[in-house]
Amino acid sequence: FDYWSLSTLAAWNNGGQWDGGGASPESLQLKTAYQTLLKAVVREKALAEGRFFDLTYANLNNHRFNNQTQFAWFRKAGREYVLIVVHFDAKETPTSVHLPEHAFAYLELPSTLSVEATDLLSGRQTVLSLSAGATIDLALPPLSAVMWKFII
Incomplete structure (x- = not known):
């Protein structure tokens, strides 16, 4: 393997x-995805310096959550x-x-809330209904993520 001059x-x-x-x-698509992710991490206060909850x-x-291939967490800064x-x-689940x-x-969230959220990776908007002690259902494409931002 030539570590000196990678073909990519x-x-x-x-x-x-x-x-x-x-x-x-594929390389161009990956570059765009990483640009979007890194810009979000720099621009969004909750991601750059917010509190973390795993x-x-x-x-x-949870039999509908594979803790070997899926990870979930909250970030919070102020009202964001x-x-x-x-x-x-590698497969949709x-x-x-x-x-x-x-x-x-x-995180000082109300125990039940319905909020408009924007996926920082795709720009898509959705309404999230969140309740303490409940679950949120979703279908994730292979090798993907969602980063729903909302403000209270």
């Missing part, structure tokens, strides 16, 4: 122009919240995420 790096170099002209469509531990016995669910499996009451208390 050479494709980005494109004869010294560094414009990605030789890159595959939801994966609360789903260890981000609910993140990551899916590292119906998923449910248990939202423990302790998360709502720690």
